[in-house]
Amino acid sequence: MVPHLTTALTGPLLELESRFLDHATEIEQWMRVQWRDHAPPFYASTDLRNSGFKLAPVDLNLFPGGFNNLNEVFMPLCVQAAQTAVERICADARNLLLIPENHTRNQFYLQNVAQLVAILSLAGLNVRLGSLLPEITEPTVIELDNGAKLTLEPLERRGSRLGVAGFDPCAILLNNDLSAGIPDVLRGLDEQWLIPPLHAGWHVRRKSQHAAAYDRVAREFADVIGIDPWRINPEFRTCGEINFQERTGEECLATQVDALLTRIRAKYKEYGVDETPFVVVKADAGTYGMGVMTVKDASEVVGLNRRQRNKMSVIKEGMQVQEVIIQEGVHTFETLENAVAEPVVYMMDHYVVGGFYRVHTERGRDENLNAPGMHFEPLAFDTFCSLPDLGQAPDAPPNRFYAYGVVARLALLAASVEIEETEPAEADLAD
Amino acid sequence: MVPHLTTALTGPLLELESRFLDHATEIEQWMRVQWRDHAPPFYASTDLRNSGFKLAPVDLNLFPGGFNNLNEVFMPLCVQAAQTAVERICADARNLLLIPENHTRNQFYLQNVAQLVAILSLAGLNVRLGSLLPEITEPTVIELDNGAKLTLEPLERRGSRLGVAGFDPCAILLNNDLSAGIPDVLRGLDEQWLIPPLHAGWHVRRKSQHAAAYDRVAREFADVIGIDPWRINPEFRTCGEINFQERTGEECLATQVDALLTRIRAKYKEYGVDETPFVVVKADAGTYGMGVMTVKDASEVVGLNRRQRNKMSVIKEGMQVQEVIIQEGVHTFETLENAVAEPVVYMMDHYVVGGFYRVHTERGRDENLNAPGMHFEPLAFDTFCSLPDLGQAPDAPPNRFYAYGVVARLALLAASVEIEETEPAEADLAD
Numbered sequence: 001m002v003p004h005l006t007t008a009l010t011g012p013l014l015e016l017e018s019r020f021l022d023h024a025t026e027i028e029q030w031m032r033v034q035w036r037d038h039a040p041p042f043y044a045s046t047d048l049r050n051s052g053f054k055l056a057p058v059d060l061n062l063f064p065g066g067f068n069n070l071n072e073v074f075m076p077l078c079v080q081a082a083q084t085a086v087e088r089i090c091a092d093a094r095n096l097l098l099i100p101e102n103h104t105r106n107q108f109y110l111q112n113v114a115q116l117v118a119i120l121s122l123a124g125l126n127v128r129l130g131s132l133l134p135e136i137t138e139p140t141v142i143e144l145d146n147g148a149k150l151t152l153e154p155l156e157r158r159g160s161r162l163g164v165a166g167f168d169p170c171a172i173l174l175n176n177d178l179s180a181g182i183p184d185v186l187r188g189l190d191e192q193w194l195i196p197p198l199h200a201g202w203h204v205r206r207k208s209q210h211a212a213a214y215d216r217v218a219r220e221f222a223d224v225i226g227i228d229p230w231r232i233n234p235e236f237r238t239c240g241e242i243n244f245q246e247r248t249g250e251e252c253l254a255t256q257v258d259a260l261l262t263r264i265r266a267k268y269k270e271y272g273v274d275e276t277p278f279v280v281v282k283a284d285a286g287t288y289g290m291g292v293m294t295v296k297d298a299s300e301v302v303g304l305n306r307r308q309r310n311k312m313s314v315i316k317e318g319m320q321v322q323e324v325i326i327q328e329g330v331h332t333f334e335t336l337e338n339a340v341a342e343p344v345v346y347m348m349d350h351y352v353v354g355g356f357y358r359v360h361t362e363r364g365r366d367e368n369l370n371a372p373g374m375h376f377e378p379l380a381f382d383t384f385c386s387l388p389d390l391g392q393a394p395d396a397p398p399n400r401f402y403a404y405g406v407v408a409r410l411a412l413l414a415a416s417v418e419i420e421e422t423e424p425a426e427a428d429l430a431d
Numbered sequence: 432m433v434p435h436l437t438t439a440l441t442g443p444l445l446e447l448e449s450r451f452l453d454h455a456t457e458i459e460q461w462m463r464v465q466w467r468d469h470a471p472p473f474y475a476s477t478d479l480r481n482s483g484f485k486l487a488p489v490d491l492n493l494f495p496g497g498f499n500n501l502n503e504v505f506m507p508l509c510v511q512a513a514q515t516a517v518e519r520i521c522a523d524a525r526n527l528l529l530i531p532e533n534h535t536r537n538q539f540y541l542q543n544v545a546q547l548v549a550i551l552s553l554a555g556l557n558v559r560l561g562s563l564l565p566e567i568t569e570p571t572v573i574e575l576d577n578g579a580k581l582t583l584e585p586l587e588r589r590g591s592r593l594g595v596a597g598f599d600p601c602a603i604l605l606n607n608d609l610s611a612g613i614p615d616v617l618r619g620l621d622e623q624w625l626i627p628p629l630h631a632g633w634h635v636r637r638k639s640q641h642a643a644a645y646d647r648v649a650r651e652f653a654d655v656i657g658i659d660p661w662r663i664n665p666e667f668r669t670c671g672e673i674n675f676q677e678r679t680g681e682e683c684l685a686t687q688v689d690a691l692l693t694r695i696r697a698k699y700k701e702y703g704v705d706e707t708p709f710v711v712v713k714a715d716a717g718t719y720g721m722g723v724m725t726v727k728d729a730s731e732v733v734g735l736n737r738r739q740r741n742k743m744s745v746i747k748e749g750m751q752v753q754e755v756i757i758q759e760g761v762h763t764f765e766t767l768e769n770a771v772a773e774p775v776v777y778m779m780d781h782y783v784v785g786g787f788y789r790v791h792t793e794r795g796r797d798e799n800l801n802a803p804g805m806h807f808e809p810l811a812f813d814t815f816c817s818l819p820d821l822g823q824a825p826d827a828p829p830n831r832f833y834a835y836g837v838v839a840r841l842a843l844l845a846a847s848v849e850i851e852e853t854e855p856a857e858a859d860l861a862d
Contacts, residue, residue: 124459
């Protein structure tokens with residue numbers, strides 16, 4: 001079951017997917033050289049939007065949840081890619097400590113953790129789960145709805161090494177995005193591999209740094225296959241300090257929103273797109289779809305009411321929004337039985353290992369689909385992303401999924417560049 | 432559809448597969464370290480025999496045909512593994528020349544070539560086919576039964592580089608086992624990657640060198656998981672010069688056959704195996720099931736009749752048998768609808784990427800299944816080899832296929848060691 005792409009503009013879309021198809025070999029060659037020069041993250045997921053005239057990533061997650069949503073037929077790809085990822089870190093690796101998010105009741109998240117444990121075990125690692133939760137003071141077994149069990153254990157710091165009781169890992173894999181900052185227990189672990197590195201956590205990471213890296217990657221790639229980079233690149237602007245509660249910075253925000261909307265209008269005109277441009281204002285540091293606002297006119301960001309200001313001010317773990325990114329909105333024109341379907345692509349090392357659609361089933365007419373806590377049903381990709389088929393139409397499933405995989409890998413590459421460029425001097429992390 | 436293992440001795444089998452299951456993580460760790468120390472071949476296939484009390488490789492092919500027989504759901508694994516293999520050779524690789532066997536009418540083989548071209552193209556290579564056949568003097572299109580087309584082109588040697596018209600590859604992949612010796616056109620290609628290296632061809636390669644390397648690999652591995660290496664290792668003996676036509680060397684052969692049969696009898700007694708031991712006498716250099724004789728008593732190799740001598744004397748490309756290997760026979764107790772089913776496992780780089788059963792459907796009561804040109808139907812593995820499942824019985828399909836994958840990788844590792852050890856001094860190949 002593959003969502004239907006409902007857009008009047010199949011022309012430009014087929015042209016974009018045709019370009020990917022016609023240049024598939026060149027694309028893979030170009031990718032190969034990029035991965036020679038840039039170390040891929042251990043794992044990542046990216047949210048794509050497909051408007052028919054534009055196929056672009058809108059977010060890249062370096063602490064991916066949702067591995068439980070992948071088609072089980074992709075499992076061997078995950079294991080094979082995880083083996084490569086582990087070899088890249090350390091061929092001698094035996095013990096790995098996985099630090100999950102602090103959700104002990106979210107069954108969906110816990111099933112993701114169980115799936116990650118399964119993948120890493122099959123790749124030849126002894127895996128234990130260390131929890132950052134202070135209430136985990138002894139090994140705690142959590143039973144999952146699907147019958148599986150997870151054991152969360154209290155972290156044990158021994159000098160410059162971190163582990164759990166009787167378990168000294170050579171690598172620590174974070175599945176916790178550190179939105180609340182770096183816990184002391186994770187600092188100064190010089191002898192162990194910390195994956196991803198601490199500066200990839202949301203306490204340091206900025207969407208705008210990723211967007212800037214993606215902008216460069218997209219331009220270089222677009223040049224290789226001869227397309228307008230705009231077709232795969234959501235443009236963006238940033239504002240400096242903004243305090244929604246105190247209403248400082250509103251003017252800068254309005255100016256940038258207006259400038260970006262003007263730019264999008266010009267591109268829509270160039271491509272004959274008859275849609276209403278919009279931008280998305282997001283916290284520059286943050287995740288979980290909180291602190292996100294869809295804007296179609298600059299006037300909307302001036303004089304926000306209390307509810308709107310509260311919404312934009314607080315993101316995960318109660319952090320205050322201070323910097324925002326204004327990102328070009330990309331319409332979602334993929335639907336499944338009238339519900340919007342948005343692809344999420346999963347990668348391990350530099351391989352695409354699967355994905356799923358977030359199918360936003362409407363719960364009520366008055367509900368904003370972009371609201372926090374929005375409900376979606378995962379629909380696993382039933383087709384691989386690495387098998388484009390020139391014998392089929394450019395929008396046939398293998399070819400559409402190939403296009404997803406290409407754009408997802410561009411976002412992954414941008415993340416590699418971003419992590420390289422934001423690597424702090426050693427002294428900065430030692431504090 | 433998975434063949435049934437019919438043996439009265441499920442005890443030892445389940446014990447062997449249980450060992451693999453219980454030590455799966457350790458096995459993957461051990462493998463990872465081996466592949467750090469040994470470069471895997473680009474690709475290979477291995478024939479396994481499963482007698483219930485013994486699971487062992489009996490042949491390792493460094494020029495695998497049969498990629499067309501794999502389950503199409505394994506295709507992404509092949510592509511991902513091929514990407515790794517290409518990165519290992521040269522990240523800059525763009526053009527690859529594939530040199531197939533000289534079969535222009537064997538549809539099965541040609542479909543294998545077409546499948547290899549597809550895999551390598553999806554991995555990001557421009558692939559062209561260069562033929563060693565003298566009659567290919569211009570690009571020749573061959574239509575396959577499945578509608579695909581292949582273009583065979585004459586090789587063009589330009590100084591120290593080999594290619595086809597207008598195509599200068601950086602790598603040359605042999606799918607031709609060089610049984611007839613090294614063609615001059617392949618000598619001295621110092622600037623290009625030749626895969627596998629020339630000394631892996633059957634003009635140089637000896638089964639006994641592989642068996643010796645496998646013997647060491649199997650012993651080391653058996654020690655890691657605490658099993659008797661005999662459970663995975665077909666023992667072997669060799670004889671020096673033998674001329675079947677002139678009946679020289681028969682006595683040595685009889686002595687070695689007897690010694691090996693005596694050894695097998697002792698092991699059968701140790702394990703309570705109530706089967707008749709047998710050995711297989713094969714040409715030490717050779718392939719294609721020619722020059723193979725099954726022997727249950729040393730007297731059978733003395734005083735061979737003309738037909739038998741002829742059979743043992745000529746292998747592929749008309750080469751004369753001079754050296755033989757005497758290999759412990761491993762009974763095949765896997766059957767599918769009363770036909771014997773033998774697993775063949777495929778690997779690219781150090782990954783298992785699929786496999787199939789050779790199902791020997793009986794064409795007539797009087798027909799010897801081991802005869803040259805024997806008929807088989809391929810039955811693709813419908814289960815992956817990398818997903819052992821502790822929640823299922825040791826002989827459940829995922830676990831049996833995992834065992835296949837482990838033993839196949841041991842044979843692959845032995846091939847790596849063998850290729851390292853037999854690498855000639857540069858001067859030797861320059862002639």
